[in-house]
Amino acid sequence: MSLIVQKFGGSSVANAERVMNVASIVTDTYAKGNDVVVVVSAQGDTTDDLIEKANEINPKASKREKDMLLAAGEQISISLLAMAIEKLGYHAVSLLGWQAGFNTTSAHTSARIRKVEPDRIKKELDKKNIVIVAGFQGISKYGDITTLGRGGSDTSAVAIAAAMHADLCQIFTDVEGVYTADPRKVKNAKKLQEISYDEMLELATLGAQVLNNRSVEMAKKYNIELEVLSSMTKASGTIVKEKTKMEKMLISGVAKDTDVARISVMGVPNIPGLAFKMFSKLSAKDINVDIILQSIGHDGKKDISFTVAKNRGEEAVALMKEYTENLGAEEILYDDKVAKISIVGAGMESHAGVATKMFEALYDAQVNIQMISTSEIKVSVLIDSADADKAVSAIHSKFFD
Amino acid sequence: MSLIVQKFGGSSVANAERVMNVASIVTDTYAKGNDVVVVVSAQGDTTDDLIEKANEINPKASKREKDMLLAAGEQISISLLAMAIEKLGYHAVSLLGWQAGFNTTSAHTSARIRKVEPDRIKKELDKKNIVIVAGFQGISKYGDITTLGRGGSDTSAVAIAAAMHADLCQIFTDVEGVYTADPRKVKNAKKLQEISYDEMLELATLGAQVLNNRSVEMAKKYNIELEVLSSMTKASGTIVKEKTKMEKMLISGVAKDTDVARISVMGVPNIPGLAFKMFSKLSAKDINVDIILQSIGHDGKKDISFTVAKNRGEEAVALMKEYTENLGAEEILYDDKVAKISIVGAGMESHAGVATKMFEALYDAQVNIQMISTSEIKVSVLIDSADADKAVSAIHSKFFD
Structure with a gap:
C-alpha cells in the first residue's frame, strides 16, 4: 500500500462534471489499495471573481x-469534491489549510x-477516509x-507529500x-518521460508554467x-526526479517568458x-532582478541593464530615478515589449556549443x-x-527536428 | 463608551453598494466612541447558490x-465588509466563527x-479595531x-452580546x-416602539419572521x-426588552403562519x-407539534388532531400509519392548505374578552x-x-383601527 498525494488545479474542478471526473x-x-490525500485549488475563475468583488469595494x-476572502475559494472546491466522492460511495473528509496543519509565515498573500x-x-x-485538503x-x-500566492497549491501538495513521506x-x-516547448505553439513539441528537478526548476522559472517553482524546490x-x-x-505524464535514467538529451526544453521588462540605467x-547599492534598493522592495548586464564602461561611466517582472517595472524605474537625479546617471530606458527565451538541459554541462547552436537558430x-x-x-x-514565438520555433527545430 | 453588537442579514450586504452602506x-x-462588533450573514443569494452547486453534484x-461549503458564504461577506470599512479610513478585522470563539455542538447544519x-x-x-464576525x-x-441553521446569524449576534455583556x-x-401586522399586507399596520421578549417570542414562533426565535430566547x-x-x-426601530414601559396595548400584533399542516388521527x-406514545414518536424524530386538539371521545374512541411544519407533514403521516394499521384507528386526514393566525400581547393577561373580540372579527x-x-x-x-390575509386584516382592524 502506498501513500499518494494528488493535486488538481482550478480548471480540473471548474464545474460539476469536472469535479465528478x-x-x-x-x-x-484509492480502490487500488492506496491511501490518498488530495490537494485542490479554487474552482476555475473563483479566485478572479472574488478579486473582482474586492476591487469593486476597495482595491487597496x-x-x-x-x-x-480568497481562502473561501478552496473551501468551496474541497467540500464539493468531498461530496462527489461520497456520491461514488467512498468516505471523504475535506480539511481547510489550518485544519490540515499548514503553519505559515504571516506574510499575507505570499506566505x-x-x-x-x-x-x-x-x-x-x-x-x-480519502482526505481532501485546501x-x-x-x-x-x-x-x-x-495564502501562499498564485500557484501555491502545487507547493501545498509537495509539502504534504514531504511531511507524510508520500x-x-x-x-x-x-x-x-x-x-x-509549448505544444500549442510549437508543432513538433515532444512530451518528456522524465526530467530532473534542476531542469524543471529552470523551466518553471523561465515561464513554462507547468509547475510552481517553489514546489519543485521543495x-x-x-x-x-x-x-x-x-x-x-x-x-x-512526466516524472520529475533527482536523476533521470533516460539517455541524456542535449536540452530538455525551450521556454518563453513574456512577463518581463528591461530597465537600463545609462551613464x-x-x-x-554603486551597482551593489542599486540592487539592494530593489531587493529591499522585494523586486526580483533576473538578467543583469553591465557595460565595460568608458569615460568613467557605464550602463547597467537588468530585467524585472513586468508588474514591478514601474516601481523599479521610480527607484532608479535617484541615479539620474542625484548621482549623475544620464537617463533611464524602459522596455516591456521584450521576451526571454531560454533553453534548459542537464546535458549542456558536458556539451560545448549548445549556446552557439541556439544563437545560430x-x-x-x-x-x-x-x-x-x-x-x-x-x-x-x-x-x-514580437519575435518570441518565431524564436521558440526556430530554436526548437534546431534541437529537436 | 458602550459596546454595541450590530447584525446585518444577507440582503443588507447583497452587493458592493450595500456593503458600503x-x-x-x-x-x-464607532465614530461616536463605541466599541463595535459586527455580525454578518452571507451575501444575498450566496447560500442558495452554494446549495445549488452541491445539489448538482450530490443532493445527499x-x-x-x-x-x-456553506461557511464559505460568510467568509466572503465578512472580508468584503472589512475592506469597505478600511476604505472609509477605519481599522477592521474579520473573524470566522472558530476564530471568534464559537464552540458549538457537532450537530452539523443545525448546531x-x-x-x-x-x-x-x-x-x-x-x-x-472594528471587529467583523461571521x-x-x-x-x-x-x-x-x-453551521447553526437558517437564521442562525441572529443567534450568533445575541450570543456575542451575552458573552461580552454588550x-x-x-x-x-x-x-x-x-x-x-405584516405592513406589506395590512395597510394600517403600525410599528411598535417596544415589545417584550415574550411577545416577540410568540410573534417569531408564529411566523412574523422578523427575528430568529432562538436569538430572542437567548x-x-x-x-x-x-x-x-x-x-x-x-x-x-423596535426595542425588544424584558418590561416595556409604554402604556400596555391590548395586543401587540397579528401574525400569520402558512408553513403549517394539520394531521387528524380519527377514531x-x-x-x-396512547396520546403520549403518539407524540413521543414524533418528538423522537425531532418533529415539533404545535396546536393539539383532542376530542372528548365517544364509544371508547376519540379523534386527535395536531399541526406540524409543512415540510415534516409527510413524515408525520407515515409515523401515524401504525395507529390505523395496528391499533384500530379509523383513518388519517391530512391538510396542508391551512394557516395559523395569532394575536399576541402581554396585555391579554389582565383583559378578558380578547379572544372573543378576535373570534368576532x-x-x-x-x-x-x-x-x-x-x-x-x-x-x-x-x-x-385561502382566508389567511382576509383574516389578518379583519383582526387587525378590530384591534387597531
Missing part, C-alpha cells in the same frame, strides 16, 4: 482581508509554509488565514506533462518524486559599490538578441516580444 | 461537508452554540466547521421594526436589549397513554375556525389558508 480519478487510486484592501503538522490528516487516513492556504502564528506526488494539470529538497499529468486523459558614474530566423545570460544548465536571451 | 452605519457608530452529501470564548474579539477591540457558523469539539444588540433587517435569558431596525433608512381507541369576515389554541399572551386559530 476528479472524484473518479481519486477513487480509482489590506492583505489580511484579501487572504480571508511561506513554516511547517506542516499532519496529525489530523493521519487520523482521517487511519479511519479509511491548497494555497494556511494559518499564521497569530491565528489568521494566510511515495508519489501527482500534479494534475490541463497538459499531459512537460514538453520540449520536491528537490525532500526528494519527492513528482508526476505531472493531465486530469482529462489517461496518458502517463552611471563608475564608482565602486536565432540568426537564421533574423531575431536580434538584446541581452544574454547563461547558467550551468540554461541559456537565456532577451529579444523583442 | 453597512460600512457607513458601522463606522458612524453529508451534513459535515454541507457545513464546510447549537455551547459557549462563546471571545478572547480574540476582545484583543482586537483593545487594538481599536454569523451562522462555529466549530465543533472535533475541530470541524459547523450594552445593545442591533439587528438590522429589511423592515423598520416589529409591526402590529436575549431573554441573558437580558440583552435588542433593537430591530432597517439598514436602509435612518428611522429608529383512536380510548386507551390511557373572524365571524364578521365569514372565516371558519378549524382549531383554537391559547396561551397566557396569545390566541391562535387554524383556518383555511
Whole structure:
C-alpha cells in the first residue's frame, strides 16, 4: 500500500462534471489499495471573481482581508469534491489549510509554509477516509488565514507529500506533462518521460508554467518524486526526479517568458559599490532582478541593464530615478515589449556549443538578441516580444527536428 | 463608551453598494466612541447558490461537508465588509466563527452554540479595531466547521452580546421594526416602539419572521436589549426588552403562519397513554407539534388532531400509519392548505374578552375556525389558508383601527 498525494488545479474542478471526473480519478487510486490525500485549488475563475468583488469595494484592501476572502475559494472546491466522492460511495473528509496543519509565515498573500503538522490528516487516513485538503492556504502564528500566492497549491501538495513521506506526488494539470516547448505553439513539441528537478526548476522559472517553482524546490529538497499529468486523459505524464535514467538529451526544453521588462540605467558614474547599492534598493522592495548586464564602461561611466517582472517595472524605474537625479546617471530606458527565451538541459554541462547552436537558430530566423545570460544548465536571451514565438520555433527545430 | 453588537442579514450586504452602506452605519457608530462588533450573514443569494452547486453534484452529501461549503458564504461577506470599512479610513478585522470563539455542538447544519470564548474579539477591540464576525457558523469539539441553521446569524449576534455583556444588540433587517401586522399586507399596520421578549417570542414562533426565535430566547435569558431596525433608512426601530414601559396595548400584533399542516388521527381507541406514545414518536424524530386538539371521545374512541411544519407533514403521516394499521384507528386526514393566525400581547393577561373580540372579527369576515389554541399572551386559530390575509386584516382592524 502506498501513500499518494494528488493535486488538481482550478480548471480540473471548474464545474460539476469536472469535479465528478476528479472524484473518479481519486477513487480509482484509492480502490487500488492506496491511501490518498488530495490537494485542490479554487474552482476555475473563483479566485478572479472574488478579486473582482474586492476591487469593486476597495482595491487597496489590506492583505489580511484579501487572504480571508480568497481562502473561501478552496473551501468551496474541497467540500464539493468531498461530496462527489461520497456520491461514488467512498468516505471523504475535506480539511481547510489550518485544519490540515499548514503553519505559515504571516506574510499575507505570499506566505511561506513554516511547517506542516499532519496529525489530523493521519487520523482521517487511519479511519479509511480519502482526505481532501485546501491548497494555497494556511494559518499564521497569530491565528489568521494566510495564502501562499498564485500557484501555491502545487507547493501545498509537495509539502504534504514531504511531511507524510508520500511515495508519489501527482500534479494534475490541463497538459499531459512537460514538453520540449509549448505544444500549442510549437508543432513538433515532444512530451518528456522524465526530467530532473534542476531542469524543471529552470523551466518553471523561465515561464513554462507547468509547475510552481517553489514546489519543485521543495520536491528537490525532500526528494519527492513528482508526476505531472493531465486530469482529462489517461496518458502517463512526466516524472520529475533527482536523476533521470533516460539517455541524456542535449536540452530538455525551450521556454518563453513574456512577463518581463528591461530597465537600463545609462551613464552611471563608475564608482565602486554603486551597482551593489542599486540592487539592494530593489531587493529591499522585494523586486526580483533576473538578467543583469553591465557595460565595460568608458569615460568613467557605464550602463547597467537588468530585467524585472513586468508588474514591478514601474516601481523599479521610480527607484532608479535617484541615479539620474542625484548621482549623475544620464537617463533611464524602459522596455516591456521584450521576451526571454531560454533553453534548459542537464546535458549542456558536458556539451560545448549548445549556446552557439541556439544563437545560430536565432540568426537564421533574423531575431536580434538584446541581452544574454547563461547558467550551468540554461541559456537565456532577451529579444523583442514580437519575435518570441518565431524564436521558440526556430530554436526548437534546431534541437529537436 | 458602550459596546454595541450590530447584525446585518444577507440582503443588507447583497452587493458592493450595500456593503458600503453597512460600512457607513458601522463606522458612524464607532465614530461616536463605541466599541463595535459586527455580525454578518452571507451575501444575498450566496447560500442558495452554494446549495445549488452541491445539489448538482450530490443532493445527499453529508451534513459535515454541507457545513464546510456553506461557511464559505460568510467568509466572503465578512472580508468584503472589512475592506469597505478600511476604505472609509477605519481599522477592521474579520473573524470566522472558530476564530471568534464559537464552540458549538457537532450537530452539523443545525448546531447549537455551547459557549462563546471571545478572547480574540476582545484583543482586537483593545487594538481599536472594528471587529467583523461571521454569523451562522462555529466549530465543533472535533475541530470541524459547523453551521447553526437558517437564521442562525441572529443567534450568533445575541450570543456575542451575552458573552461580552454588550450594552445593545442591533439587528438590522429589511423592515423598520416589529409591526402590529405584516405592513406589506395590512395597510394600517403600525410599528411598535417596544415589545417584550415574550411577545416577540410568540410573534417569531408564529411566523412574523422578523427575528430568529432562538436569538430572542437567548436575549431573554441573558437580558440583552435588542433593537430591530432597517439598514436602509435612518428611522429608529423596535426595542425588544424584558418590561416595556409604554402604556400596555391590548395586543401587540397579528401574525400569520402558512408553513403549517394539520394531521387528524380519527377514531383512536380510548386507551390511557396512547396520546403520549403518539407524540413521543414524533418528538423522537425531532418533529415539533404545535396546536393539539383532542376530542372528548365517544364509544371508547376519540379523534386527535395536531399541526406540524409543512415540510415534516409527510413524515408525520407515515409515523401515524401504525395507529390505523395496528391499533384500530379509523383513518388519517391530512391538510396542508391551512394557516395559523395569532394575536399576541402581554396585555391579554389582565383583559378578558380578547379572544372573543378576535373570534368576532373572524365571524364578521365569514372565516371558519378549524382549531383554537391559547396561551397566557396569545390566541391562535387554524383556518383555511385561502382566508389567511382576509383574516389578518379583519383582526387587525378590530384591534387597531
